[in-house]
Amino acid sequence: MSFDKDMQEALDLFNIECTELLQNMETDLLGLENSADLRQTINAIFRAAHTIKGTAGLFGLDHIVRFTHVVESVLDNLRDDKLSVSSALVAALLPCCDHLNILILNVAKGSLEENAALTESGNRLLDELRPYLETTTAIESSDLVLPNHAERIETIVNDAIEPGNWLLFLQFGENCLRDGMDPLSFINYLATLGDIVDLTTFSHAMPEAGSMDPETNYLGFEIILKSDATKEAIESVFEFIREDSLIHILPLENRIPYYVELINSLTEDNAQIGELLLKSGVITQRELEEGLKAQHSQAKTQEIPSRIGQILVDQRVVQQPLVNAALEKQQQIKDNKIRENQCIRVDAERLDKLIDLVGELIISTATASLRGMKTGDIALQEANANVISLVEEVRDSALQLRMVPIGTTFSRFQRVVYDVSKELGKDIKLVINGADTEVDKSVVEKIGDPLLHLVRNAMDHGIERAELRVERGKPPQGTLGLNAYHSSGNIVIEVSDDGGGLNRDKILAKAVERGLIPAGITPSDQEIYAFIFEPGFSTVDQLSNLSGRGVGMDVVKRNITELRGVISIDSVPEQGTTLRIQLPLTLAIIDGFLAGVGDASYVIPLDKVVECVALTTDDNHDFMELRGEVLPFIRLKQLFNKKGTAERRQNVIVVEHLGLKAGLVVDRLMGELQTVIKPLGKLFEHVQGVSGSTILGSGEVALILDVPTLLRQQELSQILT
Amino acid sequence: MQTLAIEGEMTIYTAADQKTALLDFLNTDDVLEINLASVNEMDTAGLQLLILIKREAAKLGKTLRFVMHSKVVLEILELSRLTNTFGDQVVLSPNEESSR
Numbered sequence: 001m002s003f004d005k006d007m008q009e010a011l012d013l014f015n016i017e018c019t020e021l022l023q024n025m026e027t028d029l030l031g032l033e034n035s036a037d038l039r040q041t042i043n044a045i046f047r048a049a050h051t052i053k054g055t056a057g058l059f060g061l062d063h064i065v066r067f068t069h070v071v072e073s074v075l076d077n078l079r080d081d082k083l084s085v086s087s088a089l090v091a092a093l094l095p096c097c098d099h100l101n102i103l104i105l106n107v108a109k110g111s112l113e114e115n116a117a118l119t120e121s122g123n124r125l126l127d128e129l130r131p132y133l134e135t136t137t138a139i140e141s142s143d144l145v146l147p148n149h150a151e152r153i154e155t156i157v158n159d160a161i162e163p164g165n166w167l168l169f170l171q172f173g174e175n176c177l178r179d180g181m182d183p184l185s186f187i188n189y190l191a192t193l194g195d196i197v198d199l200t201t202f203s204h205a206m207p208e209a210g211s212m213d214p215e216t217n218y219l220g221f222e223i224i225l226k227s228d229a230t231k232e233a234i235e236s237v238f239e240f241i242r243e244d245s246l247i248h249i250l251p252l253e254n255r256i257p258y259y260v261e262l263i264n265s266l267t268e269d270n271a272q273i274g275e276l277l278l279k280s281g282v283i284t285q286r287e288l289e290e291g292l293k294a295q296h297s298q299a300k301t302q303e304i305p306s307r308i309g310q311i312l313v314d315q316r317v318v319q320q321p322l323v324n325a326a327l328e329k330q331q332q333i334k335d336n337k338i339r340e341n342q343c344i345r346v347d348a349e350r351l352d353k354l355i356d357l358v359g360e361l362i363i364s365t366a367t368a369s370l371r372g373m374k375t376g377d378i379a380l381q382e383a384n385a386n387v388i389s390l391v392e393e394v395r396d397s398a399l400q401l402r403m404v405p406i407g408t409t410f411s412r413f414q415r416v417v418y419d420v421s422k423e424l425g426k427d428i429k430l431v432i433n434g435a436d437t438e439v440d441k442s443v444v445e446k447i448g449d450p451l452l453h454l455v456r457n458a459m460d461h462g463i464e465r466a467e468l469r470v471e472r473g474k475p476p477q478g479t480l481g482l483n484a485y486h487s488s489g490n491i492v493i494e495v496s497d498d499g500g501g502l503n504r505d506k507i508l509a510k511a512v513e514r515g516l517i518p519a520g521i522t523p524s525d526q527e528i529y530a531f532i533f534e535p536g537f538s539t540v541d542q543l544s545n546l547s548g549r550g551v552g553m554d555v556v557k558r559n560i561t562e563l564r565g566v567i568s569i570d571s572v573p574e575q576g577t578t579l580r581i582q583l584p585l586t587l588a589i590i591d592g593f594l595a596g597v598g599d600a601s602y603v604i605p606l607d608k609v610v611e612c613v614a615l616t617t618d619d620n621h622d623f624m625e626l627r628g629e630v631l632p633f634i635r636l637k638q639l640f641n642k643k644g645t646a647e648r649r650q651n652v653i654v655v656e657h658l659g660l661k662a663g664l665v666v667d668r669l670m671g672e673l674q675t676v677i678k679p680l681g682k683l684f685e686h687v688q689g690v691s692g693s694t695i696l697g698s699g700e701v702a703l704i705l706d707v708p709t710l711l712r713q714q715e716l717s718q719i720l721t
Numbered sequence: 722m723q724t725l726a727i728e729g730e731m732t733i734y735t736a737a738d739q740k741t742a743l744l745d746f747l748n749t750d751d752v753l754e755i756n757l758a759s760v761n762e763m764d765t766a767g768l769q770l771l772i773l774i775k776r777e778a779a780k781l782g783k784t785l786r787f788v789m790h791s792k793v794v795l796e797i798l799e800l801s802r803l804t805n806t807f808g809d810q811v812v813l814s815p816n817e818e819s820s821r
Binding site: 184 | 733736737739740744764765766768769770772773776777797800801802803
């Protein structure tokens, strides 16, 4: 089987859609047992399975259709209350989700045919579902014999009156054949949803032989379908072809509104409508002829003839209220369509390219503005100021494009928690808060692994076994929390557990033993907990109730530091532990404060700057008094070994991070700027106190100061001296 | 009487060529027969061609018969409920019959 590009694109779309659906399905399955609105959740799961089956059917992926069909049947039983929700059922369905994912991945890789090994493992999964399929029949045959009979009789009676449930009018788009969509295969697939009672093929749209393009579709179909499927389900059959096509799916029972809907939405070919209407018996032949006649005579006198619907209303064949109702519905459908189109999938690479360009733009604007300043041309400066404010807006909206809710990352952990708690034999529930907190996509991508580690750790070592929990007076079910919120230009992500907490004394003892801290001093709890991030810390047996907690924590910390983030720990013995990760919202651009020291310039992230004060008297103290508080100094000139005599008037930039405050002593204050972060080369990776570099408008390079590190070093040196 | 046997597929991939061939064939005689026994694949484009050629023949006042419909063709005609239109002489081709 060879595939042209269009087909490959359609398959890619299929892959993306199915993966999303499966993800939702997994989330819903995991939440099924505790769902507040059980019915809705079951319906959502069912719909997901059904859509996957439907789209797979369109591509002729029979093996996926077969597999999904069984899963769908089980879900259908669940929907009809023939089955009740149980953890065993969830446990049987989850691997099916995984299996489908594998199948779809294989399709995405280009192997459309089924693969024997996969089919076998699929069949094993289906075997496990069998009990849930059989339960149905057992209940049906024993408990529900009588009602069933009555129902059946009713159905038969209904049949006699109602030959079909749905009337479908399909005029596929002209290009559908060229796009690789064969209308007949859609109809073939439709037949799997129900019985095609009647079908008429219309070819009137086909022009003369000479002007007929054999690759254009001219055919239309009118179908009467007897099916229990919902309109949504039938509509989903045509999902891939809906664009450019006229597809009307109308319930036969509700005759007048549908007839109005049809008339109002389809004006091309009135004879066609007439034929349909006649067939469904809504209007008589005579009524139709009169209506058409009226329209013809109007066409002669008016430029735009009334729609036949209007005419029929005028002739009192249908009632005006019904027309209005139908019109309203039509508007709704249109609105829905518009909403659907509001989301555009964009290649992440293109987005990155845009962000890069915006970064360059910012630097160029700074250059232009600097040059403008030097000329002293007021008009030019004004123009530059305008450009700058626009560029800032462009920057903000470009960065907005990259923002995604962190919820997608969080919901992945539903499955992790489910699996790990099974593995550990602990009963743990996951509580997610702030899932719609938005953060830069690259941050989301990179935070997944560290979070996974923290979640596993919390479950394994944080949350106690049920017996111990009961002993400590806590509910036997452990709770793991994932929480996200914005806080002053940062996103904060918390991983919390209600477990045993960290053992402060043991960590301190261990730290002293390893020489990380001199004996005899008592650091704050925060500092003590931070030791678990030291490489290789707490891997020894002595710390049995902590063992493992430190393993890999240094990696977590490194990952987070790479994201310019900070991790801190709160822990209350026997109450639980909260790990708090603070990350910048975006990685590429920051607002900074430019300061000069000697002949060099430094950028201090603006969100860390509290205030600037003049250093009035310098008597070489390493601190000053600021409003009654002692403010320690960091002298940048000394820190970076800058030569040159101190300026007569020095300034202090007060910076703050996580409650730590210090003053940076600089020679000159040069004002705010926004700047693009350029990472330092590999060689400078381990330089402490500098997080990156940037190019100033003048072409100079300025280092971006890593305030959190500076503050911590400062604090540590205070402790040690 | 002239007979045209269509070989292989009648799909979007072959439709353009087949349209020309079929229209040319219409001019060869007044009584025409199209043999569909060897059609092994057919889609909507193929069906359209059959409809077109039948309509053209009627317009030109020629007699056109479709014979020996292969299983694939029959399936498509069944699906589009056009068996009566095209199946004036639905005779299964021998190999199809034996396979039933």
